[in-house]
Amino acid sequence: MSLTSPMPAPMPAPTGGPAPVSPGAIPLNRPQLSDSLFTKFAALIYELSGMRFEPNKAYFIASKLDIRVQALGLKNFEAYLSYLESPAGRAEYGFLVDEITINETFFFRHEPQLQAFRDEVLMPMVFARRAQRQMRFRILSAAASTGDELYTIALMLKDMGLTGKDMTFELIGTDICHDALNKARAGVYRKYNIRNVPPGLLQQNFDHTPGAGGGTETWTIKPDVKAMYRFQEGNLMDATRLSTLGKFDIIFCRNVLIYFDEASKEKVVRNLTGILVDDGYVLLGHSENVYSQRHILRPDKTHTNAIAYTKAPPGTPKFNV
Numbered sequence: 442m443s444l445t446s447p448m449p450a451p452m453p454a455p456t457g458g459p460a461p462v463s464p465g466a467i468p469l470n471r472p473q474l475s476d477s478l479f480t481k482f483a484a485l486i487y488e489l490s491g492m493r494f495e496p497n498k499a500y501f502i503a504s505k506l507d508i509r510v511q512a513l514g515l516k517n518f519e520a521y522l523s524y525l526e527s528p529a530g531r532a533e534y535g536f537l538v539d540e541i542t543i544n545e546t547f548f549f550r551h552e553p554q555l556q557a558f559r560d561e562v563l564m565p566m567v568f569a570r571r572a573q574r575q576m577r578f579r580i581l582s583a584a585a586s587t588g589d590e591l592y593t594i595a596l597m598l599k600d601m602g603l604t605g606k607d608m609t610f611e612l613i614g615t616d617i618c619h620d621a622l623n624k625a626r627a628g629v630y631r632k633y634n635i636r637n638v639p640p641g642l643l644q645q646n647f648d649h650t651p652g653a654g655g656g657t658e659t660w661t662i663k664p665d666v667k668a669m670y671r672f673q674e675g676n677l678m679d680a681t682r683l684s685t686l687g688k689f690d691i692i693f694c695r696n697v698l699i700y701f702d703e704a705s706k707e708k709v710v711r712n713l714t715g716i717l718v719d720d721g722y723v724l725l726g727h728s729e730n731v732y733s734q735r736h737i738l739r740p741d742k743t744h745t746n747a748i749a750y751t752k753a754p755p756g757t758p759k760f761n762v
C-alpha cells in the first residue's frame with residue numbers, strides 16, 4: 442500500500458519543550474481500546490509504516506487514536522476504524538501516522554558517533570572523492586523527524602570549512618510524518634532541541650528570539666544553512682519512492698529501527714542499501730542492531746564509534762541466526 446495523505450499543511454510550531462509521551466506511558470482518563478480493536482489498528486499502522494506495536498502499548502495507541510476521534514467528531518474507536526476502512530478514510534492515513542509517530546530528536550544527539558562520523562567516515566570519503574574528481578557528496582537523514590539531525594550535519598560541514606568550496610554537498614531529510622517535516626522546514630527550535638549545540642555554532646547559525654512577554658524563546662536556523670538542505674516525505678518501507686531520491690554516499694537512519702520488527706527491518710535495510718553507493722555507509726543509532734540482516738548490511742568493525750555499516754558483498758546468503 443502506498444501512503445497517500447492529502448494533509449493540509451499545518452502551521453509549523455517550534456519544536457521541543459517537554460519530551461513526547463513515551464509509548465509506555467499511561468495517560469490519565471485513558472480511553473479504552475478492546476483487544477480486538479487494538480489488533481486491527483495495530484495491523485493498519487504496521488501496514489502503513491512498518492512500526493510494530495505490541496499489546497502492552499495499547500494505552501499509548503488509544504490516547505493517540507482518541508486525538509483523531511475527537512478531531513473528526515466521531516463517537517468512538519469503532520467509528521474511527523470504519524472511517525479508516527471506507528474509501529474516504531484513505532485521506533486520514535497521514536493524520537493517523539502523524540499522531541502515532543514518535544518524533545523525539547535533538548541537535549548533536551550522540552557526540553561520540555558524530556565525532557567518528559566526521560573524522561573516520563566523512564573525511565576519508567571526501568578525500569577519496571576529490572582524488573576521483575567526484576565533486577558531489579550526498580547525505581540522507583532517513584527518518585529526519587524535525588530536522589535536528591540533518592541540521593547538525595549541515596552545521597558540522599560548515600564548521601569544518603567543507604561548504605562553499607570545490608565540493609557540492611547535498612543534504613536531504615525524509616520522514617513519514619508530515620507534521621515533523623513542516624517543523625523541519627520552518628527550522629524554529631526551542632531550548633530543549635538546541636541544548637547541545639556548541640555556543641559558537643549557536644551564535645553563528647541561529648537567530649535568537651527571546652521569549653518576551655511570556656512568549657516562547659526560540660532559535661531559528663539561518664537562511665545560509667537552510668540553503669544546504671531539503672526535506673521531503675519518504676516512507677522507509679516504500680522502495681519505489683525512496684529510489685526517486687537517487688544514490689547517497691552516507692545515510693543516517695537513527696532511532697527508528699527500534700520501532701520495527703525483523704520483517705520491517707529487513708525491508709528497510711534492503712531499501713536503504715538500494716540507494717547507497719557501493720562504498721557508502723549507513724549510520725544507525727547506538728541501541729539498534731541489524732544482526733539478522735547482516736547478509737545485506739554489515740557492521741564496519743574499524744569505525745565502531747560511528748556505528749557505521751557497509752553493504753555486504755552481493756550474493757551473501759542469509760545467516761540462520
Ligand SMILES: C[S@@+](CC[C@H](N)C(=O)[O-])C[C@H]1O[C@@H](n2cnc3c(N)ncnc32)[C@H](O)[C@@H]1O
Nearest residue numbers: 490542544546584586617618676677695696697
Ligand atoms: C525518534 S525519531 C528519530 C529522529 C532522528 N533520526 C534522531 O535520531 O534523532 C523517529 C522518526 O522516524 C519516523 N518514522 C517512523 N516510521 C517511519 C517510516 N516508515 N518511514 C520514515 N520515517 C519513519 C518518525 O516519524 C520519527 O520522526
